[in-house]
Amino acid sequence: MTALIPRPRSVLAPGAVHVPGWLDEREQRRLVQACREWARPPAGMRRTRLPGGGVMSVQTVCLGWHWEPYRYVRQVDGHPVKAFPGWLADLGRRAVAEAYAPGPVPFDEPNDDGPAGGPLGGSPNGTRDAARSYAPDVALVNFYDADARMGLHQDRDERSRAPVVSLSLGDTGVFRFGNTESRGRPWVDVELESGDLVVFGGPSRLAYHGVTRIVPGSGPGGIGLDGGGRLNLTLRESGLDASC
Numbered sequence: 001m002t003a004l005i006p007r008p009r010s011v012l013a014p015g016a017v018h019v020p021g022w023l024d025e026r027e028q029r030r031l032v033q034a035c036r037e038w039a040r041p042p043a044g045m046r047r048t049r050l051p052g053g054g055v056m057s058v059q060t061v062c063l064g065w066h067w068e069p070y071r072y073v074r075q076v077d078g079h080p081v082k083a084f085p086g087w088l089a090d091l092g093r094r095a096v097a098e099a100y101a102p103g104p105v106p107f108d109e110p111n112d113d114g115p116a117g118g119p120l121g122g123s124p125n126g127t128r129d130a131a132r133s134y135a136p137d138v139a140l141v142n143f144y145d146a147d148a149r150m151g152l153h154q155d156r157d158e159r160s161r162a163p164v165v166s167l168s169l170g171d172t173g174v175f176r177f178g179n180t181e182s183r184g185r186p187w188v189d190v191e192l193e194s195g196d197l198v199v200f201g202g203p204s205r206l207a208y209h210g211v212t213r214i215v216p217g218s219g220p221g222g223i224g225l226d227g228g229g230r231l232n233l234t235l236r237e238s239g240l241d242a243s244c
């Protein structure tokens with residue numbers, strides 16, 4: 001859907017940036033199509049079982065490494081996890097560049113570190129360098145039906161502290177972005193619409209976050225999710241050795 005009033009980008013917390021409408025309709029359609037392929041068995045989409053016996057309401061398929069609470073493994077019920085494609089890593093690098101240093105990214109220019117005190121809060125890593133060197137090798141692809149939610153949690157099973165890139169497709173989800181100390185306040189609630197990008201890294205890499213509700217029927221037509229629901233992809237660097 002084209003917004004009548006453009007939604008501005010915003011910094012949710014130092015290092016956490018929301019870029020509304022980052023993916024165009026063609027890119028959204030391509031991602032939805034890819035998610036459909038990844039969802040197929042073997043090693044397809046499933047509800048994750050938690051050690052306490054609960055089952056998550058979202059359905060998830062992983063690429064690169066399979067996340068099972070609370071670690072990454074290579075196999076899913078005896079099947080190899082699906083591959084993390086190179087084009088998705090390219091998209092992740094573009095996403096980090098867009099969030100941390102908006103505008104065209106001269107990846108081949110050697111010494112532009114972006115403004116100090118930018119969204120990374122003056123990180124010693126240049127923002128452009130952060131984008132150039134970003135090498136995500138894990139994706140969690142989550143599907144939310146109208147009733148699915150995700151409780152507040154940290155993404156902390158990765159050894160790398162490189163940023164997490166989040167891409168949303170389909171129905172709007174209310175994303176709660178909190179602090180690194182606890183599940184309590186302060187937090188901000190932001191509506192993530194189809195095509196929105198969030199990148200959280202630097203001082204916000206370990207912030208608690210979750211999805212409090214889905215807005216059924218809010219997604220756009222024409223991207224291949226006419227049955228409704230929300231897809232979210234998070235791209236991460238595992239920091240794990242691929243030869244294991």
Ligand SMILES: O=C(O)CCC(=O)C(=O)O
Binds near residue numbers: 142211
């Ligand atoms: O669906 C979202 O927007 C967040 C997903 C998430 O936090 C996760 O997969 O760890």
Ligand SMILES: [Fe+2]
Binds near residue numbers: 153154209234
């Ligand atoms: Fe998360």
